[in-house]
Amino acid sequence: METVLRKGKQPYFTEEHDALRERVRQFVKKEVSPYISEWEELGTFPVSMFRKMGSLGFLGLRYPESVGGQGGDYFMQMVLAEEINKCGAGGFPMGIAVQTDMATPPILQFGSPYHHEHFLKPAIRGEKIAAIGISEPNTGSDVSSIQTRAVKQGGEWVLNGAKMYITNGTRADFVTMVVRTSDEPGYKGISLFLVETDTPGYSVSRKLDKVGMRSSDTAELILDNVRVPDKNLLGVEGKGFYQIMWQLQGERMIAAASAIGIMDFCYEKAAEAVENRGPAYRRSLLDIKRRIEVCREMTYATAFRYSQGEVPSKEISMIKLLSAQTAHYAAGQALKLLGEEAAGPDHPVQRLWRDSRLNRIGAGTDEVMKEIIAKEIGL
Amino acid sequence: MSHWIFSEEHDMFRSSFKKMIRNEIESRIENWEEDQLIPKWFIARLSELGLTGMTPDREKSMDEVMEAVLMEELAKTGAAGPALVLQEHNNAVSLLDRTNKSKLVPDFLSAALEGKRIGTTVAADPGDMTVKIKEGFFNLNGRLKNVRNGGMADFLILSFFDDDKSGFITVDFASEGITVQKTENMLGWRSSSVSEVEFRNVKISTENLLCQGDEAEKQRRLINDQKRITWSLICTGIAEKALEAAVSYSRTRQQFGSALSEFQSLRHKMADMALNLEKSRNMTYRAVYDSIYNIDSFQRQIVLEEAVSMALHVCDEALQIHGGAGYMMEFPVQRFWRDTKMFDLHLNNIPAEKVVMSL
Ligand SMILES: Cc1cc2nc3c(=O)[nH]c(=O)nc-3n(C[C@H](O)[C@H](O)[C@H](O)COP(=O)(O)OP(=O)(O)OC[C@H]3O[C@@H](n4cnc5c(N)ncnc54)[C@H](O)[C@@H]3O)c2cc1C
Numbered sequence: 001m002e003t004v005l006r007k008g009k010q011p012y013f014t015e016e017h018d019a020l021r022e023r024v025r026q027f028v029k030k031e032v033s034p035y036i037s038e039w040e041e042l043g044t045f046p047v048s049m050f051r052k053m054g055s056l057g058f059l060g061l062r063y064p065e066s067v068g069g070q071g072g073d074y075f076m077q078m079v080l081a082e083e084i085n086k087c088g089a090g091g092f093p094m095g096i097a098v099q100t101d102m103a104t105p106p107i108l109q110f111g112s113p114y115h116h117e118h119f120l121k122p123a124i125r126g127e128k129i130a131a132i133g134i135s136e137p138n139t140g141s142d143v144s145s146i147q148t149r150a151v152k153q154g155g156e157w158v159l160n161g162a163k164m165y166i167t168n169g170t171r172a173d174f175v176t177m178v179v180r181t182s183d184e185p186g187y188k189g190i191s192l193f194l195v196e197t198d199t200p201g202y203s204v205s206r207k208l209d210k211v212g213m214r215s216s217d218t219a220e221l222i223l224d225n226v227r228v229p230d231k232n233l234l235g236v237e238g239k240g241f242y243q244i245m246w247q248l249q250g251e252r253m254i255a256a257a258s259a260i261g262i263m264d265f266c267y268e269k270a271a272e273a274v275e276n277r278g279p280a281y282r283r284s285l286l287d288i289k290r291r292i293e294v295c296r297e298m299t300y301a302t303a304f305r306y307s308q309g310e311v312p313s314k315e316i317s318m319i320k321l322l323s324a325q326t327a328h329y330a331a332g333q334a335l336k337l338l339g340e341e342a343a344g345p346d347h348p349v350q351r352l353w354r355d356s357r358l359n360r361i362g363a364g365t366d367e368v369m370k371e372i373i374a375k376e377i378g379l
Numbered sequence: 380m381s382h383w384i385f386s387e388e389h390d391m392f393r394s395s396f397k398k399m400i401r402n403e404i405e406s407r408i409e410n411w412e413e414d415q416l417i418p419k420w421f422i423a424r425l426s427e428l429g430l431t432g433m434t435p436d437r438e439k440s441m442d443e444v445m446e447a448v449l450m451e452e453l454a455k456t457g458a459a460g461p462a463l464v465l466q467e468h469n470n471a472v473s474l475l476d477r478t479n480k481s482k483l484v485p486d487f488l489s490a491a492l493e494g495k496r497i498g499t500t501v502a503a504d505p506g507d508m509t510v511k512i513k514e515g516f517f518n519l520n521g522r523l524k525n526v527r528n529g530g531m532a533d534f535l536i537l538s539f540f541d542d543d544k545s546g547f548i549t550v551d552f553a554s555e556g557i558t559v560q561k562t563e564n565m566l567g568w569r570s571s572s573v574s575e576v577e578f579r580n581v582k583i584s585t586e587n588l589l590c591q592g593d594e595a596e597k598q599r600r601l602i603n604d605q606k607r608i609t610w611s612l613i614c615t616g617i618a619e620k621a622l623e624a625a626v627s628y629s630r631t632r633q634q635f636g637s638a639l640s641e642f643q644s645l646r647h648k649m650a651d652m653a654l655n656l657e658k659s660r661n662m663t664y665r666a667v668y669d670s671i672y673n674i675d676s677f678q679r680q681i682v683l684e685e686a687v688s689m690a691l692h693v694c695d696e697a698l699q700i701h702g703g704a705g706y707m708m709e710f711p712v713q714r715f716w717r718d719t720k721m722f723d724l725h726l727n728n729i730p731a732e733k734v735v736m737s738l
Binding site for chain 1: 563567633636644699702703726
């Protein structure tokens with residue numbers, strides 16, 4: 001494999017990456033951080049943020065120009081994820097990551113020209129909000145047991161069921177949805193659909209009240225005889241399980257990149273406050289920093305393979321697990337170092353301690369990651 | 380037989396107190412957390428039943444072990460708030476009692492013992508607040524942050540350091556120049572109604588001085604030692620609640636065709652949680668027993684560190700076992716988790732006595 005690593009002091013990032021990083025930083029500083037506490041209170045962020053980021057090209061950094069993207073490499077995406085996660089909350093960046101890295105990659109990968117035109121391009125422009133619908137009230141970790149059922153009637157599929165914990169769910173324009181299309185048990189009868197939320201029978205049954213990630217809205221969805229045209233079937237009928245397993249690898253990669261932004265932010269907040277308080281404090285900072293650096297190196301090395309088109313699921317599961325635990329640990333230790341003062345409602349570190357807890361649950365729990373790793377090492 | 384520090388009488392007390400909590404408190408805890416305030420009748424009711432620790436008739440006051448049962452059971456309401464509120468009130472009462480200034484008995488000590496007035500204790504941060512003596516008055520200016528019971532207390536016992544002086548004074552919240560502002564949506568301990576108190580040229584009679592100098596130092600140590608035990612007990616109570624929640628959720632939630640409780644990795648996780656809880660519980664009970672005979676700040680600090688670290692672990696794992704549900708406000712496990720983290724944030728705040736410093 002031809003190496004594209006930059007020789008010299010920084011192997012993963014080029015000057016273009018650095019320039020993007022600076023642009024995203026400026027954007028976060030002006031357009032996100034000043035409002036984030038307000039959005040946390042509100043339980044969501046303004047729809048206009050999708051438009052804004054779309055017009056800046058931030059929603060399609062690694063998508064080809066043919067679908068309206070910027071044609072960048074995977075490290076462009078990493079830069080965006082890291083930097084928006086330094087806005088002082090995890091919720092807003094999660095809503096964006098669902099748009100860029102969870103709900104839309106399967107459209108590029110498996111979609112028809114119609115899907116690209118009607119869903120992917122508007123999503124990249126920030127004109128349509130996307131969500132990813134895998135989990136259900138009775139099914140989280142065991143994706144192959146989903147119960148939402150689609151039955152073919154003429155040129156349409158009729159969907160019935162419920163989806164749970166859906167990010168962006170209260171205002172999505174479409175949901176990339178995992179649905180059962182035959183009576184075959186387990187992973188065999190599963191397919192993907194692009195479900196438009198203005199279809200009759202589709203409804204948001206409730207907005208969920210969460211302990212963290214509060215600037216991101218999370219919904220429970222009900223599908224009551226929702227008629228979806230056959231052309232909205234994404235990819236191959238019956239292959240949905242493989243397609244979603246492929247999708248989850250990207251979701252986990254970006255979860256790791258996001259976690260790095262969170263840990264860097266928390267570390268910096270703690271360091272600013274306690275660096276000068278003596279050796280015991282510096283020792284604690286060193287302990288956090290060491291873990292962050294290990295996590296960063298492993299994530300970048302895996303991201304490099306991913307950027308070359310490889311999907312190393314063992315390593316991806318490892319960095320997903322490690323980054324989730326490290327981000328939450330770093331936030332927790334930073335919070336402890338900052339002490340009582342940081343327990344106040346708008347302190348970003350206590351917020352990120354709550355927010356980063358989700359990383360150990362969403363996109364596959366710690367335990368699910370360990371199961372995958374165990375299988376991958378031959379158990 | 381329960382742990383050896385408990386007599387039959389203690390066990391009987393525990394079971395009757397449990398009933399009282401179930402009937403009168405447990406169903407209200409969600410509302411108190413939401414309101415970020417515990418109503419005054421909570422202390423009044425406990426006082427009426429002789430359940431605050433000290434009683435007007437000292438003969439009937441509880442022993443240390445009984446008080447421990449009280450705090451642990453209160454924590455099993457699933458929030459630190461009620462126990463913390465009672466602890467702050469009790470600290471104020473016992474300080475008044477130990478320093479015994481007859482001028483302050485009717486308005487403060489007696490009223491507080493009867494649960495008619497509620498107290499709290501706070502240490503002033505010299506950076507935020509000045510306490511100056513002028514012609515028979517203390518002149519107070521500045522603010523106190525993170526005052527527990529702030530939203531409900533009638534008076535405050537203020538520990539201050541200023542102008543080379545240090546001491547404790549009793550401050551009536553009704554005094555002119557005091558404003559109390561609740562701090563909403565803290566990370567945890569929400570029902571303990573944490574507040575910010577502002578003092579603008581507040582005049583407090585020097586008769587309200589409880590003690591100063593070495594005596595004040597001694598009282599500070601007693602309060603911190605009491606805090607160490609009480610907080611260890613609260614952590615024990617909340618962790619027990621969290622473990623129960625995890626066990627019961629894992630029995631009902633099905634995934635991969637069986638209850639979560641059937642997965643060996645989760646069974647081991649819960650066994651580790653139970654072991655950790657038991658380790659800390661044994662240390663805590665032993666510290667309660669020892670507290671009858673002596674004060675050993677160092678030992679108590681160790682016990683507290685163990686209890687906090689145990690509770691962090693148990694509550695974190697309990698949340699994990701709930702999966703996505705653990706992240707939802709409607710499941711109480713998120714509160715156990717937030718409330719225990721608050722103890723962790725406060726660990727550095729308990730002034731480290733020489734004995735700890737010498738490590
Ligand atoms: C804020 C938030 C946003 C989310 N956003 C989305 C979204 O946009 N789209 C979407 O589809 N989903 C979303 N999710 C759902 C998320 O992916 C699931 O919560 C997660 O996969 C866990 O599933 P569960 O909640 O059903 O937990 P469960 O699967 O019920 O798991 C409960 C516990 O059991 C453990 N467990 C399960 N199986 C095993 C096993 N075999 N061995 C050992 N332990 C096991 C788990 O690790 C966990 O600790 C979101 C969740 C949250 C909280």
